[in-house]
Amino acid sequence: MRTITYSEAIHESIDYNMEKDETVFNLGEDIGVLGGGFRATHDLYEKYGRKRVLDTPLSEIAIVGAAIGAALGGLRPIPEIMYIDFTPGCMDMIVNQMAKIHFMFGGQIKVPMVLRTVCGAAGYNAAQHSQSMYPFFVHTPGLIVVTPSTPYDAKGLLNTSIADDNPVIFMEHKRLYTSKGEVPEEFYTIPFGKADVKREGDDLTIVATHALVHDALALAEEMEKEGTSIEVIDPRTLVPFDKETIFKSVEKTNKLIVADESILSCGMASEISAIVAEEMFDYLDKPIIRVASPNCHCPFSMPLEDAYIPGKEELKEAIAKVL
Amino acid sequence: MKISNDDKIKMLWEMMRIRQFEERAGELYVAGIITGALHASNGQEAVPVGVIMNLKEDDYLQSSHRGHGHVLAKGGEFKPMMAELFGKITGYCKGRGGSMHFAYVEKNILGTNGIVGGGIPIAAGVGYSIVYKGTNQMVACFLGDGAANTGAFHEGINFAAVVNAPVLFVIENNQWAISVPRKWSDRLVDLSKRAAAYGILGETVDGNDVLAVYEAANKAVKEIRAGNGPVLLECKTYRWKGHHAGEPASLQYRDPKEVEAWLKKCPIKKLEKALLEEKIISEAEIEEMTKKIEQELDEAVEFAKKSPLPEAASLHDHLYV
Ligand SMILES: Cc1ncc(C[n+]2csc(CCOP(=O)(O)OP(=O)(O)O)c2C)c(N)n1
Numbered sequence: 001m002r003t004i005t006y007s008e009a010i011h012e013s014i015d016y017n018m019e020k021d022e023t024v025f026n027l028g029e030d031i032g033v034l035g036g037g038f039r040a041t042h043d044l045y046e047k048y049g050r051k052r053v054l055d056t057p058l059s060e061i062a063i064v065g066a067a068i069g070a071a072l073g074g075l076r077p078i079p080e081i082m083y084i085d086f087t088p089g090c091m092d093m094i095v096n097q098m099a100k101i102h103f104m105f106g107g108q109i110k111v112p113m114v115l116r117t118v119c120g121a122a123g124y125n126a127a128q129h130s131q132s133m134y135p136f137f138v139h140t141p142g143l144i145v146v147t148p149s150t151p152y153d154a155k156g157l158l159n160t161s162i163a164d165d166n167p168v169i170f171m172e173h174k175r176l177y178t179s180k181g182e183v184p185e186e187f188y189t190i191p192f193g194k195a196d197v198k199r200e201g202d203d204l205t206i207v208a209t210h211a212l213v214h215d216a217l218a219l220a221e222e223m224e225k226e227g228t229s230i231e232v233i234d235p236r237t238l239v240p241f242d243k244e245t246i247f248k249s250v251e252k253t254n255k256l257i258v259a260d261e262s263i264l265s266c267g268m269a270s271e272i273s274a275i276v277a278e279e280m281f282d283y284l285d286k287p288i289i290r291v292a293s294p295n296c297h298c299p300f301s302m303p304l305e306d307a308y309i310p311g312k313e314e315l316k317e318a319i320a321k322v323l
Numbered sequence: 324m325k326i327s328n329d330d331k332i333k334m335l336w337e338m339m340r341i342r343q344f345e346e347r348a349g350e351l352y353v354a355g356i357i358t359g360a361l362h363a364s365n366g367q368e369a370v371p372v373g374v375i376m377n378l379k380e381d382d383y384l385q386s387s388h389r390g391h392g393h394v395l396a397k398g399g400e401f402k403p404m405m406a407e408l409f410g411k412i413t414g415y416c417k418g419r420g421g422s423m424h425f426a427y428v429e430k431n432i433l434g435t436n437g438i439v440g441g442g443i444p445i446a447a448g449v450g451y452s453i454v455y456k457g458t459n460q461m462v463a464c465f466l467g468d469g470a471a472n473t474g475a476f477h478e479g480i481n482f483a484a485v486v487n488a489p490v491l492f493v494i495e496n497n498q499w500a501i502s503v504p505r506k507w508s509d510r511l512v513d514l515s516k517r518a519a520a521y522g523i524l525g526e527t528v529d530g531n532d533v534l535a536v537y538e539a540a541n542k543a544v545k546e547i548r549a550g551n552g553p554v555l556l557e558c559k560t561y562r563w564k565g566h567h568a569g570e571p572a573s574l575q576y577r578d579p580k581e582v583e584a585w586l587k588k589c590p591i592k593k594l595e596k597a598l599l600e601e602k603i604i605s606e607a608e609i610e611e612m613t614k615k616i617e618q619e620l621d622e623a624v625e626f627a628k629k630s631p632l633p634e635a636a637s638l639h640d641h642l643y644v
C-alpha cells in the first residue's frame with residue numbers, strides 16, 4: 001500500500017469531503033494562502049477559493065462562534081485553531097455554545113462541525129505553545145474528542161468526524177505531522193469509540209495516545225527481545241471511549257500503564273486509570289501507573305523541555321514498576 | 324517639535340542596537356544554535372524607539388510576541404537577552420521563557436507574550452494599579468495589527484478607557500498577521516480610528532519615521548500624564564522578515580514588489596541620512612557605532628555560550644504549588 005504522512009492524510013480527507021459536499025468549508029488563521037502551519041490545508045485555497053478556505057482575522061472567538069453559526073445555518077464548517085493553547089481564548093464558544101446547543105434546545109438542531117487543533121510539545125516553543133489540554137474538552141459533555149496517532153487513523157477518523165452531525169474536537173499532534181504510514185487511497189471511515197490494538201501482548205497493557213503510541217510500540221519491540229510481551233492499545237477517540245477493548249486486555253495481562261501527554265492532574269491518563277480501576281480492580285495485580293506531562297508548565301530551555309515531554313524513558317520507568 | 328541632537332543620535336543608536344541584535348539572533352537561529360519561536364522586528368525599529376524614548380525608567384512595558392525591540396528600547400541588555408535565547412540560566416527568565424516571554428521586572432518590563440492580544444487587558448490592569456496608587460507612572464503596551472482584532476483588544480482598551488488608565492496602546496501595524504493581509508483582517512484604512520469607539524484619542528503616524536513616532540508619542544504621553552486616560556497610537560510599518568525565523572521565504576504570500584518598496588523605507592537609513600545631511604553625525608561615527616554594537620553582541624554570544632543550561636531536575640522551579 002502507498003505510504004503518506006499524517007499531514008497528507010488529513011489534507012486528503014478534507015479535500016475529498018470538500019469535493020463530495022459543497023457545504024464543507026474551512027476557516028481559521030493562515031489556513032488558506034499559507035496552507036496551515038503544518039501544511040494540512042495547503043493548496044486547498046488554490047483549488048476551492050476563499051469562500052471555502054477562509055483566512056480569518058486573528059479572532060479565535062469569532063472563528064469558533066462563526067463556525068457554530070454556520071453549522072446552524074446548514075453548513076459543515078471545519079474551523080482550525082492554530083494551537084490548542086489558543087482555545088482557552090475561545091473556550092466559552094466551545095464549552096457553553098458548541099457543546100450545549102443541541103442539548104439545551106431539546107434536540108431540535110444539530111451542530112455539525114469539526115474543530116481541528118494542534119497539541120503537543122515540540123521544538124522548544126515554551127509554556128504557551130506546547131500544551132495538550134484536551135482533557136478540558138473531555139470534561140465537557142457534548143463534545144466528541146478524537147486523537148489519531150497514525151496517518152491511517154487520521155484519515156479515517158477525520159472522514160467520520162466530517163460526516164458526523166455533532167461537534168467534534170479533532171486533536172492533531174505536532175510531533176506526528178511528518179510521520180508516515182500506509183493509507184488507502186479510497187474513502188474509508190473509522191467508527192468513534194473503537195480502540196485499536198496496535199500490538200498484541202500478554203504481560204502488560206499500555207494504553208497510549210498520540211505520540212506516546214509510537215514510544216510504547218518502539219519500547220514493546222525492544223522488550224520483546226528481552227522476553228516481555230507488551231500489548232499497546234490506542235483508544236483513538238477519548239469521547240466516546242472504548243472501555244471494553246481495554247478491559248479485555250487487562251483481563252489478560254493484569255497490568256496497566258496509561259500514557260498520555262496531557263498534564264497528570266485531572267489529565268487523560270488519570271481518567272482512563274479511574275475507569276479501569278473502578279470496574280477492573282479485581283483483575284489488576286499491580287497499581288495502575290500513569291505516564292503524563294508533569295504538573296508543570298512546559299519551559300523553553302532545551303534540557304527542560306526534553307525532561308518535560310513524557311516518552312520512552314518515563315515508560316521504561318513505569319514498566320520497571322509494574323513488572 | 325524640537326528634538327535635541329543628542330536625542331537624535333540616541334535614537335539612531337537604539338535602532339541600530341535592535342537591528343543588529345535581530346540580525347545576530349536570526350543568524351544564530353539559522354545556524355541551529357538557538358531554537359524555538361523567534362519573531363524578528365527588522366524594519367520596525369522606529370516604533371519601540373520613538374515611543375519608549377518618551378518613557379521614564381519606572382514606566383511599564385507590555386510587549387507582544389515580536390518584542391525584542393521593545394525590550395531593548397526599554398533597557399534590555401544583550402547578555403541576559405542572548406542567554407535567554409540560548410535557554411541558559413543567566414537569561415532574564417533563567418531559560419524558562421525564551422523569545423516569547425522576555426521579562427525584566429527590574430526595569431518594569433512585564434514581558435513579551437506568546438498569546439496575541441494577551442497583554443492588552445493586562446496593560447489596562449497595570450494602568451489601574453497606577454491610578455489606584457496615584458503614582459506618576461504610565462504603561463506602554465505594544466501590539467500588532469492582527470492583535471487589534473482580538474476580543475482582548477476591545478475589552479482591554481474599553482476597560483482602560485473607563486478607569487482612565489494611563490496606558491499608551493501602540494499598534495505596530497506591519498500590514499500582516501503571519502500570512503493574512505490587512506484587507507482580510509479589517510476594513511479600516513487607519514486602525515487608530517477605533518479609538519473613537521472607546522471615546523479616547525487616536526492617531527496614526529508613519530512608523531518608519533522615528534522622529535514622527537517620537538513626536539506623536541510625546542503628544543500622547545503628555546495627554547496620558549495629564550490624567551486624560553489612554554491613547555491609541557497606530558504606527559504604520561512593515562515586517563521585513565518571515566513571520567518567524569524559521570520562515571525564511573515568507574514571500575510565498577507577499578508580493579516581492581511590496582517587500583522591496585518597504586525595504587527602501589528603512590527607518591534607520593532614513594534617520595542616518597537626515598543626521599548626515601545636518602552634519603549631526605559622520606559616516607565614520609556611524610561605522611564606529613556599528614562596530615561597538617557588534618563587539619557587544621560578540622561578547623553577549625560568548626557569555627550565552629559559556630553560561631550553563633538549567634538542570635533537568637530544576638523543571639519545577641518557580642512553580643509555587
Ligand atoms: C491568540 C493567538 N492566536 C494566534 C496566535 C498565532 N500567531 C502568532 S503571531 C500571529 C500573527 C500576529 O499578527 P500581528 O498581531 O499583526 O503581529 P505581527 O506578527 O505582525 O508582529 C499569530 C496568528 C497566537 N500566538 N495567539
Ligand SMILES: [Mg+2]
Nearest residue numbers: 467468499500
Ligand atoms: Mg502584523
